[in-house]
Amino acid sequence: MVNLRRRIHFVSFFLSFSLSLSLSLLSADVCTSTSSSSLFLIKNNRKVAGVAMGLILGDEKHPEAIVLTDILGSEDALGDMDFKCAGDSDGFTAFQMDIKVEGITLDVMRNALEEARLGIVHVLGEMEKSNPAPRGTMGANAPQISKMSVNPKFIGKVIGKGGETIKGIIERTGVSSIDVDDAGNVTITGPGGCDIDGAREVIEGICLEPEVGKIYRNCEVKKILEFGCFVEIFPGVDGLCHISELEVGRVANVVDVIKEGEKMDVKLLEINGRGQMKLSRREVLLEEDPELAGDDNQERGRRPAQEQGGRSGGRGGRSGGRGRGPRRDSGGFDMDDN
Structure with missing residues (x-):
């Protein structure tokens, strides 16, 4: 499961092929998607699993309803209800049900959901044996995206003359693009392995205001x-x-x-x-x-x-600017703003 309170900038597409017919294969897609996403892309908080459940209502001789876990196609066809659910030990994240009778009681439904929860816990246990825990960070090959905001007065400085600054950051860090809107919102994107954090640091540095005396x-x-x-x-x-x-x-x-x-x-x-x-x-x-x-x-x-640029005698004037020693150049840099 992914924490939706964080901004997720990716759309993930998972393709799963089933080589046989079984209702549980539909739920198996949940397990494979969870496992693969934790390995290469998504920052999962918790893994989820799926399971297919069935129900056969009782009759006069056997009044108690029978809950089936991990049903086959035939059990789906001949049963009175089937449902697929996904989740973990703390609750369900998805639920789909087909019912072929007029209704079922709350007690029967409560029992069926508890059986489904136990089935999911069992499947998660089997997944843990063959699959490591979610890494908690993006995979090295995952595309990267980062967003930040800068003071609008620095927009021109971030972009540079003719985009010169942005081009330099892209060349130095390997990111693909840096987009800045009029409100100062900056979006940085790049392939896996690029130094997207370095690009952020450069932009943050550009927008820092130097402090005299520091x-x-x-x-x-x-x-x-x-x-x-x-x-x-x-x-x-x-x-x-x-x-x-x-x-x-x-x-x-x-x-x-x-x-x-x-x-x-x-x-x-x-x-x-x-x-x-x-x-x-x-x-x-x-x-x-x-x-x-x-x-x-x-x-x-x-x-x-004369090297110190001091004054000499004679009518209080300078010893002529002509007697002053060679002065170091400043290369056009204004050392004094007078």
Whole structure:
């Protein structure tokens, strides 16, 4: 039995071939469907079984009615009533009855149903001997589907320019499709073996709102540039860690500290008006070991004035912008949103 309080996104079709004629074969279809579904697809809560029952009413010599369990075709034809039922020890899930007499008493019907319940319990016991318990999870080859909701303001971000973001998620995770409606409802489908949970995580990451001042752990360096590196703090969301924010003290080359594909902890310092994020590894190191601040101050004190961008004398003006040392490029990234 499947818990209908959960959303089930599959329609299952079971085909069973019977090689002989017997009323119980109709009930056997219930058993085979239950067994096969628990093996490869459906998240069953409990197994069910079926059984065919018959009834022969008494006469003057034998007034008591006879209840037959697991009837044959002849018993069906010659009996006064037959019914097929499915369920487990706790109750019935399906019931079908043919009656050929004017009526039967409640006591007879109650007795017939109890016999049917005992028959079902016996069949379930035999099924357990040859079939494992429901696995409780979808089979590896089952098609997958997942639904989630995002804030409508992130719809454009999830889709990307010309669908670029969605295409990237599909390529990376192996899912078949990602559909987003105007209300922010997202439906992800894919074949067995695809990383549908990974696709969800990427979308959830895209819709997370970065927090200034928060430290993000174990972030992957996605790209190395002369002036710094781009670090992914959420799946698909990255920011710039400038070379001056990589280490406590001066760094000559980015690759002396970190390489592409490696991971590091960064702190989000600011988000400018264009949504660009400024990250710092240096701030994380200083928070974890405040004693490093003294070394950093000494290092900064030893730098030439022109490298620090300081002012020099003479009428209070700058020493000419012409006397300033070489300045590190930012690659077009606005370090300050002025």
